[in-house]
Amino acid sequence: MKQANWFSNLYIKYGILWIIWLVVQDYGYGELVKLPSTARYADFIVNAVIKLIIWGSLGIWWLVLERKHLWLSDKHLYNGNFPRFFWILLIVFIAYLFGISLYEHHMLYISPDLFTRERHGFIGVAIVAGLAEELVFRGFFMNRLLDRYRFMTANIIQSLLFLGIHLPIYFADHLSALGWLNNGLTVLPLGLIFGWIFFIGQKNLWPSTILHCVWDSMMFIL
Secondary structure, three states: HHHHHHHHHHHHHHHHHHHHHHHHHHHHHHHHOOOOOOOOOOHHHHHHHHHHHHHHHHHHHHHHOHHHOOOHHHHHHHOOOOOOHHHHHHHHHHHHHHHHHHHHHOOOOOOOOOHHHHHOHHHHHHHHHHHHHHHHHHHHHHHOOOOOOOOHHHHHHHHHHHHHHOHHHHEEEEEEHHHHHHOOOOOOOOHHHHHHHHHHHHHOOOHHHHHHHHHHHHHHHH
């Protein structure tokens, strides 16, 4: 019974986040980001603030609520310890993304006008997404799973949950089947990598957060 209650508690939290994010993606942004054409820079701020408020508040609330059942105390999630593998992965990420850009554009191409109305999501995607998603998925969900499971099991579950939370975005963007496949084959391995670096990262959430932000930023810029 206790095991069943534990599962229910965890997945109810995930379901709440999933439904909220579906509503926000499919309906919320369409209304909240409708600003006058003169408000050139205001909409990307709205985009970032919405995600920060929703994900940040839920993540912090759940961490406090489940404080006694975490693998790592919520008070020690962020510290100055960085494993050697973090620096290796950071170099690999940057080299890989630069390589993809060079292959696709036959030159080093940097997207112009990142802060215009047409590309209003840069702050939300490049910075806020990394901070908020790492807090919720590695900081809470994986942290909670590690209290019950071995690393491999916890990492696979949290990476599947991480993939699942991207589905509302794919619905909202009306992705093709190939788009779903391509994104899934990217998000799932990234979730596993972020979970792994969190686990080995001397109990520090910063390495996975920085890697996440670097990946998203460069995907947006290059």
